[in-house]
Amino acid sequence: MADKTFTESLEKLQKAASEIGRQTTSLEDSLRLFDEGMKEAEFCKSILDSAEQKIQLYVNGEVKDA
Numbered sequence: 383m384a385d386k387t388f389t390e391s392l393e394k395l396q397k398a399a400s401e402i403g404r405q406t407t408s409l410e411d412s413l414r415l416f417d418e419g420m421k422e423a424e425f426c427k428s429i430l431d432s433a434e435q436k437i438q439l440y441v442n443g444e445v446k447d448a
Contacts, residue, residue, distance in 0.1 A: 388429045395422040 398419035402412045439445045 386425070388426060391422045391425045391429075395419050395426065398422065 398415040401407055402415050402419070407415070436445075
């Protein structure tokens with residue numbers, strides 16, 4: 383599987399949420415979309431957590447500019 387970006391994952395999450403909100407989406411499809419959305423949300427959270435850790439290193443002076 384090709385590497386995906388934060389933006390791509392966020393767009394998939396937003397699309398899943400939009401589809402779930404439609405009245406014409408079946409329960410089965412809603413559950414599948416929810417599962418896919420949760421995976422995308424977890425991926426986005428991991429990227430944000432990593433970015434936060436890097437920022438903290440800079441804020442704490444543990445990393446010097448190259």
